[in-house]
Amino acid sequence: MENFNFSSFAKMYEELKRSIREPHIYKTEIGLGALSSFKQKIEDFKEDTLLNGIIWEDSGYDHELRKTEYPLEELKTYISDPKNHRMDKEDALIFSDYIWLTFLGVYKDYEANQLS
Numbered sequence: 266m267e268n269f270n271f272s273s274f275a276k277m278y279e280e281l282k283r284s285i286r287e288p289h290i291y292k293t294e295i296g297l298g299a300l301s302s303f304k305q306k307i308e309d310f311k312e313d314t315l316l317n318g319i320i321w322e323d324s325g326y327d328h329e330l331r332k333t334e335y336p337l338e339e340l341k342t343y344i345s346d347p348k349n350h351r352m353d354k355e356d357a358l359i360f361s362d363y364i365w366l367t368f369l370g371v372y373k374d375y376e377a378n379q380l381s
Contacts, residue, residue, distance in 0.1 A: 271372065274306040278365050281340075285357045288347055296344035304337055307368060314375060326371050333367050336360040 281303050284296030307330060314326065343350045343357045352360070 270306075274303070274310075274368075277303040277306055278361070281361055282358065284344060285340075285354060285361060288344075293345060297341065300337070300341055300344060303364075307333070310368075310372065326375065329367055329371050333364045336364050340364075 277299055280299035281296065284291035284299055288296065311326075311330070314324075339352060340357060340360050343352050343360075347354070347357075
């Protein structure tokens with residue numbers, strides 16, 4: 266894969282979780298930057314798989330990753346102003362885990378299909 270690096274993606278996930286768990290240490294800009302990088306890594310994965318001939322509509326990957334759009338937007342709103350958001354820290358961590366696990370499932374499926 267040309268643009269996508271899984272270890273970099275995992276690093277962005279950890280950075281995102283740290284910014285949610287410790288907002289007093291990780292300023293809003295750091296959290297939003299991590300979230301933006303996290304979203305960009307998903308786009309890099311999409312681009313690389315398309316370049317490798319994966320037809321997203323047929324693979325089911327598109328459907329799975331679209332389910333992360335709402336949690337990503339909610340996390341953006343939460344990180345921007347956690348005190349005035351309807352979510353709390355636990356909700357935000359659950360959303361970040363959901364995004365991670367959804368993507369991890371797509372990634373592992375993609376890798377398994379590349380090996381077979």
